[in-house]
Amino acid sequence: MKKIYIAVLSLFALNANALERYTIANLVDKINPAVVYIKAVEDKTVKENTKANPFSKKDKQAALDNHKKQVSNGIKSKKNYNIGSGVIISKEGLVITNYHVVEIADKITVTTSDNKFYDAKIIGFDQKSDLALLKIDSKDNTHFTFAKFADSNNARIGELVFAIGNPYGLEGTVSTGIISGRNRNIGTNIYDDFLQTDASINPGNSGGPLFDLDGKIVGINTAIFSQTGGSDGIGFAIPSNTVDLIVTQLKQTGKVVRGWLGIQAQIIDESIATALKLESTNGVLVADVTANSPAKLAGIKSGDVILKYNDKQIKNLFDLPKMVAKTAINDEAKITLLRKSQQLVVNAKIISTEQGAAVEISQEDEITVKQLKVLGFYITNLTNEVKKELKITTTKGVLVTNVDKSFKRFNLVEGDIILQVDQKNVNSIQEVKHLVDNSTKPSLLLFINRKGNNIFSVIEK
């Protein structure tokens, strides 16, 4: 009898996740006071009077651009403004929004769901992640309703979510959908790690929260992919764990410092694993190491496989840059490598991305022009003329100038620079031909530079 009771109880417990017609309505009632509407105003009268010199060409151009902007926005006043959304994350009135919402702001107004207006100031911002932290100026020490962060690592594809925001100025708009995808890279930068949702996200939703069915913030709505300008059902939100991390830094120092290792990495697919004789596709492959970088100084080499970073497994390509970014500057990172079937551990002293940008690569040059056909592709030596014309800075390798239609493999395209064939450096077209002709294997492992990125690639003969 007791057992049956437990069974019944467990069924009820299962229903804790169940939905009914008011599930979202009830959550909205509870959480809506934490969502705010942001108006960021740029006061150009101030700027023009204090800074602009009407005789300077540059300022004239800037004024012209501003004028164009105003026309395209349909705003006739001298004041240019942005409208966005935000979410309160502490009772004192700390607000998260997108940096692009407040980027132009000389003055920020925050409106709460009870229609109260407040001024707000920027505590800190981070352009790379497109996040800004604001503080509401409240004279009467209001205790604000605030939202908590969900653990976005637990956000599951297909899970129901909802957004609250200010699309096209329609305050308090709620839209539902599911998590459509995770770890999306939309080409902003290497730290891209968006959640994708089909909940309607439109202009004005920017900076607003995406909630899970616990009523916790699972992401900050930031971008959409659209052909119409409005929602096509492909929206992107910064996952809450990233937001949490960045906000913590913004609170403390007003800015975000990211660690830098100095490598280019790539995913290990099955063909590369086979070619490199790896037992699995775990980890990421080091394609390039920047001279004088922490990675170089630690002895990491191109061709190494990074398995772990500070004992944490690298599961996909997106993991490593984010783990490195999170590392405190001057900390020694413990990196577990696989080199020629041997595991080894090195320590790299992480520097900041700013310091990293200062690290330079030295160059040299060489050779003569001629085209040669190998298998189904054409190659030429990297002469100075070729490099100049194509704006190539690499000095080693040979350039792929054309690929036959009949040789349409995925792994080689026009413009690639072949650096190695079967792990042997190549610097002339003759070397490539020699290695290809004398290879008895059915496939070749190429190491190529494509649009500045070094990658391994397998082609079949």
Next chain:
Amino acid sequence: MKKLTLCILMLLVSFNALSLDRYTITNLVKQLQPAVVTITQNIQSSNSIASGVIVSSDGFVVTNYHAVAGGNKAYVKLADGKVYDATVVSYDEKTDLAVLKMGTYDAFRYVMFANSDKVEVGELVFAIGSPYGFEKSVSMGIISGKNRQTGKFGYEDFLQTDAAINPGNSGGPLFNLDGQLIGINTAGLRTGNGIGLAIPSNLVQRVITQLKQKGTVQRPTIGVEVADITRKVQTILKLNNTSGAVVYKIKRGSSAQMVGLMAGDVIISFNGSNVNNALEFKKILEHSNVGSMVRMRIVRNNKLINYKIRLQQEK
């Protein structure tokens, strides 16, 4: 007492079979993702990306014809990242469907077909695909309508959904909450946001069975074109009601011409089934066999006429 508890238990269980929870779709996606594929003819460009779905363990894939039009080969990428060469086995332009076969002896996860005749407007569905190349994207919505026709393709009977369907979703699956294939999404017909179209699974199944067996779809015809009966037509033809399909064009040398069918005739019964509108007539034809003799009943000048007519193959 025991019986009562058992009853409560069963009630709760049966209630749960149709109830929704926040992870219902999550759990289905996990099972189904391995059977959904990304299709491209040119792996270097993301312009030509479409979706597809595996329909047999030996690697037959269904997609839209327009996704592979003009080629006899395509690359098929699975959820785990593996890429297979595939050949276009055959296709049917009229329904915009194509059947591909992956060149391998590997065994694959595949999907089951739902009975799309039983799909209900308002029922929850979800799509998996690669909109704009965002692979393995899941979008959710409901069936917004049935039996939609746009006039773009020769044979149309679309399901309409408000689940986000974008370029790149083309050829990919729309699933019901049993995790069965309810339709093949067709994004080549975008009309607006929240209006997606899918080829219903029963039509898909019928077409691909023929494509796999014969390499072509044999469509029976009697050589007429028919339309719904509008109020205007009803007045002109002095009909009692608007049910039936009115003949407005007869092909030369067709069975219809041979038996003496005329423009303005209203078909009210065909091959043993009542005909209420033009789509119903087309559907009955689609389900009949080429070469067979069938009975049809028409109305002409307020008189009923019965014919026996042979079904020809549509060219």
